[in-house]
Amino acid sequence: xxxxxxxxxxxxxxxxxxxxxxxxxxxxxxxxxxxxxxxxxxxxxxxxxxxxxxxxxxxxxxxxxxxxxxxxxxxxxxxxxxxxxxxxxxxxxxxxxxxxxxxxxxxxxxxxxxxxxxxxxxxxxxxxxxxxxxxxxxxxxxxxxxxxxxxxxxxxxxxxxxxxxxxxxxxxxxxxxxxx
Numbered sequence: 599x600x601x602x603x604x605x606x607x608x609x610x611x612x613x614x615x616x617x618x619x620x621x622x623x624x625x626x627x628x629x630x631x632x633x634x635x636x637x638x639x640x641x642x643x644x645x646x647x648x649x650x651x652x653x654x655x656x657x658x659x660x661x662x663x664x665x666x667x668x669x670x671x672x673x674x675x676x677x678x679x680x681x682x683x684x685x686x687x688x689x690x691x692x693x694x695x696x697x698x699x700x701x702x703x704x705x706x707x708x709x710x711x712x713x714x715x716x717x718x719x720x721x722x723x724x725x726x727x728x729x730x731x732x733x734x735x736x737x738x739x740x741x742x743x744x745x746x747x748x749x750x751x752x753x754x755x756x757x758x759x760x761x762x763x764x765x766x767x768x769x770x771x772x773x774x775x776x777x778x
Contacts, residue, residue: 599723604730608737611716614709614771615641619742621764623749626697630750633697637705638742644706645713646735652717653727667711671775675708679768687758710738 599607619637626633681696696705713734720727752763 599720599725599730604733605737607716607730608734609741611645611710611713611734612641612738612741614712615645615738616741616745617767617771618705618709619745620749621767622697623746624752624764626746630747634743634746636697636702637746638739640702640706641709641742642735642739644710645738646731648710648713649717649720649731649734650727652714653721653731654717656718656721667714668775671708671711672772675768675772675775679765679772683762683765 619634619641622637623630623634716734717727717731720730
């Protein structure tokens, strides 16, 4: 696998994290830079670790998780999307409070399950795992950070539309998790 192919893999694996970060960036107003770094670090770290786990535990772990992975990811994204929709139809100002350690863990796992499978695949094609994992983690960190911060440009739009857009993006990720 060439460096170019590793970059393509890294970018593809980072897209879920980018979309979730963008959705959060649309709605989080408090401590934006701090929260953008926390979210990006969480996603980047798990995208770095999951291929290593997949590589070392190979087909045993992936074959067990693969059965449930689509439904785990689907459920997490649907719950988050519903939260966005509730905020859009509520008369109160919508605020995501889901940046707790538990929520970050769920989000990071949901967006990095594919990276676990990539680690298994890299083992099967006899690629050493450290370099691809570092690249995957860094690309995901950068994409997540950019996604969160770029969302600020769209803040001029009515918050209801932003929340619905965030919900639609999360629904899209949920559907893609099922049909992949």
